[in-house]
Structures are given as structure tokens and as C-alpha cells.
Amino acid sequence: MTAGQAQEYLEHRAAIGISQKQLDADRHAMEFVTGAGSLGRVAAITQPKLVSRFYAPVQVDFIQQSQGEANALSTRIAYEAGLRAHELLTLRRAGEEQKSPHRTWRPERFAGREGVRYVVTGKGGLRREVLLSHETSERLEALRLDAPREVVDRGIRYSQAYDISGGNRWSASFSAASERALGWSTGAHGLRHSYAQERMAELAGNGFDYYPARDILSQELGHFRGEIVETYLR
Template identity: 55%
Template structure:
């Protein structure tokens, strides 16, 4: 087992197991490999307490935010991004996806747009797809020089003046409360993305199990069963 494989295993497990179980797994693999592995936060508690938003609800939330936060919300919904991944987005020609994984050729079937990459859990760099309209809006925020930002004590190099991380997540929750009188948290956008993609793929004749595997890769996991956590 390589360090990269161990980190991806933990990232996949994060969707389905508790923080305690995840920490025990990490500690066991650290002993086996003789190296320290990055701490991965469990998403299970978040998954159990969040539900998806409809496209109309997302639009209402985005419309209630500042222009900068609004664009981040629309991009996160379009591409199924985690909050911190918004800070890492780059064109594919500047940073390709991780080469140590085998990517499905069926990713993004049924959608058109521009491909970018983001860095997710475990350092996995994956391709994401933005609509042409959102890609154009994103490019309008391109920074002349990259800048260093810190979110939750993690340092990122940002190439666009795009909201992300905890500050954007808090803005999203506040806007959702104002507009909808409830909030499922920004993570609910990943639920929305997964459910929309499952429906799109199956309407194009992809069977349920294959669709789960494709969607898992699109949201940054490789275990297709993690997709189930997003389908509530």
C-alpha cells in the first residue's frame, strides 16, 4: 500500500464512517507504512444531517448572496464541490488530474462545458465540469498573480478571486436561512449534484450500479457505495 492509496482510502471512508473509526484506520495505516498521514474529517455526521436542494432553491440562495459568494454557490452546485475545493480550482491545462487513478471515460456524460481541476481530500486532483456560462464568469475573476489564502488552518494557492472555504459556507447558510427559512448547509449542494447526475445518467441508459461509480468519481470518491450517502 502506497501513501497515496492510503490517503484515498481514508477519503472514501470519510463519507460512510464516524470520525473515531476514521482516526483508528489512519493510525493503523500509519503504523503499517511508518509515515504520518493527513488527518481526514468524517463527512458521515454531515451527510446524516443534510439533504439536497432543488435547482430553484439554489438559485434563490445564490440571488441572496453577494456577487462573489453567488458565483461560488453556482459553481459548487454545477460541479459538486466541497467548500475548500472552490479555493483550488484551476484549468486542466495548468494542472491535470491525478495520474495514479484510473478515471472513467463516462464522467460528465450528458453534460457540456469547460473542464477544470480541483484538489480534494487526500490530495486527489480530479476534473470537474463547468457550464460555458459559469466558466466565462470564473475567468473574469482570474487573478494577475496567484495569492496565498488560509482556510481552517490549511494553506491554499488561489488563482481566481472566488469565494470558498468556511467564509463562503457561512454566507451560504445565512442566505439559505433568509430565503428558505432553513439550511441544509453548503454540503447539501453535493447531495444535489449527485442526485441530479444519477438521474441524468440513468435517463441515458446507464444502469444504477455503473451510475453510482461514475458519480463517485465526479465528486472525488472511488468507492461507488459512497454515492449512496449522497442520495438521501
């Protein structure tokens, strides 16, 4: 590795949100190869300057690489579907469980995306459909339990159909992996911010105006008031 290549690598790491502490550690490590003082200090985009809890796709990839296989799959599922931590424990095939019938669901949900629908149970017992890519669905189905098992998370009992991580255990793993990979963490809930911002861009690209897109997104996230999801879009 040349000094130029090392410098370029550090600048790339900074661009994807690696912390200053980690960047400095990387620089010192690489100077054992390139020579002491051969690399310039690269300034990080520090987390206090980031107004959003959003994780970029490449950052999610780095976090998954810092997790074990089980937690990494749960991270992929939560990222693709915009799930809360406990909702991972409630995943069911669409058809085995139905979305809440007392709500009026917009037919444009998941417009522009293809995949396999599942049902999760969120706040207040609201059941909603979520969408996973075919690849992620195949990985999930390979972990389907012969019979649902009871698990307890934060004092609440859930019936779990898949042998995956979820709830507080997964959330803690995510935060620790984010710290290892990036040097900072906005918590597992940051993946819902990622979902929201990416979906709004997709919906706009599919011709939806802002407020209809926001209302579609609110239902995909398990809300029924568009203004609530404004927090996710900052």
C-alpha cells in the first residue's frame, strides 16, 4: 500500500461517517506500513454535526460485517422493512396473520418495490404488512421454527416463528456493532429513519407528490398520521 492509497482509503472512511477516533487509529496503523508522518490527518464528519439518525446503506453493510450471522440477518430485515426491535420477534408470513382489519390501508403501499410480504405486530397491537426482498425472505424462511416458541423481551411475551434475534438483545448488538464499525451509534431505531428517507425518495421517483408519499410511508412504518413521520425525514 502506498501513502497515496492509504490517504484515499482514509478519506473514503471519513465520507461514510467513521468517527475521528477510529480514523486516527486507522491512520496510525497504516503509518507502520507507509512510514511515520506520511499520512495527513483526515477530519471526520462528527456525529454531533449529523442532524439525522439515518444510516447510509454502506454504513449498514459495515455494521452487519461487525455482527454475528444471526444479528446481522436481523439488521438486514429491520433495514429492509423499517422495523422496531420488538417487531422482529413477531414476523409472520402474510396469510398466516392478517393486517389489522379496522384500519383503511392504502393500496399504494410498497409501490416501486418487489418482494415477499410478511405481517408484524407493532405499537398498540397494530398488525401491518411489511416487505422483504426475495433474497432476505429465503434466508429468513431457512430459519423457520417447527412450532412457534414463546420469548420474553422487556417483560412482554411474544410468540416467535423464526429463529432470529430481536428485541433488546438485537438492539444492543446493533449499537455495539455500530460503535465498532463506525465509532458512533444512533441506535437500532436509526434504521427506521433510513427506511423512511429512502422510501420517500423512491416514492417521489415513482411520481408521488410529497403529502401522498408521506401518508403511504406512515402506514408502512405503522403510523396513520403523516405528520408523525416528519421526525424520520430530518
